[in-house]
Amino acid sequence: MRADLHTHTRFSDGTQSPTELVAEASSVGLDVLGLTDHDTTAGWSEAAHAAAHHGIGLLRGMEVSCRWEGISVHILCYLHDPVGAEITAAIDQARDDRIVRSRLMVDRLAQDFAITWEDVLELAGADATIGRPHIADALVRSGVVADRTEAFGRLLSGSGPYYVALPVISPVEAIGMIHDAGGAAVFAHPLASARGRVVPDAGLREIIAAGLDGLEIEHRDNPPEGRARLRALADQHGLLTTGSSDYHGAGKPNRLGENMTARDQLAALVARTSGTEPIGLA
Incomplete structure (x- = not known):
């Protein structure tokens, strides 16, 4: 089974619609796709219809923005029930905070460069969770700058003069909220x-003691020499292990399906959830 459990669409910082993403997943031979837009479930319905059309399995999820002692952490949330959940309220607040933060960053950049908030909105689209990648696209x-990589390296990094910190929840809080909503929590590219x-x-x-379910180990941003240590941690604490592309369409060089999650790990992940049913998994 070919399963890629970490991807993004235009509803966050990817460049494709959910329909386009699912179609590409089918065309490259994936059996299961995980949709994990940043801090939003807005693409779920469209992706579900596309998955049924193409006969591909779908794990609906999202990537939750967190911070641990000033360090950015992303927790992948799978198959939670968003209706009335505390995690939904938290990400709604995060979405509002992202807009405020992004506007502040654009205001700072506009003092030195030809960029406006309207430029960012035009590129992001009305339903996107706006963030630094959309500002990068406007700068491109x-x-x-030539591309997103240069934008982040020169202007948008956390140590840069235009950066504004984003108020977010801790991963410990996020894990508790995810479990309360019936989902499973996996630490993305640790x-x-x-x-x-x-x-x-x-x-x-x-973070593991808070009830973390798994570690995303096979990911291009995890250095190969560190993956053995992550596997040892997973074995020691009974954690699931996943592999994913973190695909963003044309937004990043990551290739859809470049890393996979093993069948037994996928089954174990689904077994830990009780919120939202996967689509097209036997």
Whole structure:
């Protein structure tokens, strides 16, 4: 079974609609796709219809933005029930906070570069969870930078002069909310040092103790030399292990299906949930 459990659409910072993403997943031979847009479930319904049409399995989820002692952490939430859930209220607040934060960053950038908030909105679309990638796209279109990578490296990094911190929940809080909504929680790309500081071992143990279900190990941003340590942690604490592309369409070089989740791990992940049923899984 070919299962890629971490992807994004235009509803966050990807470049495809859910329908386009599912069609591509089918065309490259995936059996199961995980839809995990940042802090939103807005693409779920469209993706479900597309998955049924193409005969592909779908795990509906999202990627929850968190912070542990000042370090950015992303928790992948799978198959939770969003209706009336505390995690839904938290991500709704996060969505509002992202808009405020993004506007502040654009205001700062506009003092030095030809960029406006209207430029960002035009590229993001009305339903997107707006974030730094959309600002990066506006900078690319205005000719300030060549691509998203340069935008983040030069202008949008956490240590840059235009950066505004985003108020978010802790991963410990997120895990509790995810479980209360019947979902499973997986730590996304835990050793992605190229993105900034990573959570140290003490922090990892704290997050695991909060009830973490799994670690995303096979991911291009986890250095190969660190994956053995993650596997040892998973074995020690009985955690699931996943592999994913973190595909964003044309937004990043990641290729759909470049990393996979094993069949037994996928089955174990689904077995831990009670919120939303997967689509097209036997």
